[in-house]
Amino acid sequence: MQSFDIKTLAIRAGYEQTHEQENSEAIFPTSSFRYESAAQAAARFSGEEKGNVYSRFTNPTVRTFENRLALMEGGESCVATASGMSAILSTFMALLEQGDHVVSSQSIFGTTKVLFNKYLAKFGIEVTFVSQTDVAEWQKAIQPNTKAFFLETPSNPLTEVADLTKLSALAKQYDSLLIVDNCFCTPVLQRPLEQGADIVIHSATKFLDGQGRGIGGAVVGSEAVVEELVRGFMRTAGPSMSPFNAWIFLKGLETLSIRMAAHCQNALLLAEWLSKHPAVEQVFYPGLTSHPQYDLACKQQSSGGGLLSFRVIGGQKEAWSVIDQTRMLSITANLGDVKTSITHPATTTHCRVESEERLKAGITDNLVRISVGLESIGDIKADLARGLDALY
């Protein structure tokens, strides 16, 4: 089979044209499907014959999105879900049992931590949080009942880079699966499965859509794990993606490579500018040579990404004043949008994480996160300069 570049896959892969010979992918807003006969219905229900039964299980538009993302990530299978959080939930519900243990980076999305600590804990699943960057800590945390490693790289909001090659080797050695939330890089910048990860998770809500229009998620990996186990949970519990949302994400994927290139270009320019600003104490961006894991970032991702964060000189008051003096930037916790967004992680995305744990993860009160969009870089800088210039 001819192998296509990821730019081509993002535009053309995974679609079966209908008899109408449409050029753009059709949407199938149907809950159920009809059979030619009672015998065919029986064959579909027993699984003897492949094909659609009910849109909680499979839907043609959703399947196109799943096939396309699987090919882009280099995985055998993909299951789309209603949100990024339900992708994470479905993965853990499918793979883990009472008494199992997970080693997770402490630098993960705040809601994922709540999912682990408040809900998975209720079912006897224990999670140990360790440093994103210290492989020795991961090794120390492993128990006889450890089944999975979980991380995001680069992390939110400090952009710490986890070593995928080393952590996947460690996971393999202890019969655990490495699960990577690839939301920030997308397969355009980083393909964790090629670097040894077993499962990739997405919040399609972010860069895959890229224009802030819908909520969705996905799980990519081997057929045995994703198609059998994760889809099994998803079709039973029901956090399925709607066909309308799948279509939006398909349109998002078509422009993903050019958007990611433009996000990265703007983010690097902004990171460089912020680094030189006298009101800025520290900038976190993997594309800066000053980033502690710059070399590792260069090795495992093709560019720095669209997210950065920085500490202003001062505390919450100063951070909030920079945010409040913007006029164009969106004050919102969403990210991965063409519109630049600015947020104060300590009081928004990470507010439900206990303050001690939050500080351990480096989410200080003077930290501001920016998801760099595609507006003119001059306008983005000017919007931030208003608040920053007033601080010194």
Ligand SMILES: *Cc1c(COP(=O)(O)O)cnc(C)c1O
């Ligand atoms: C937003 C986000 C999620 C959750 O995704 P939803 O689509 O909002 O449910 C998970 N992981 C990361 C890294 C995210 O940024």
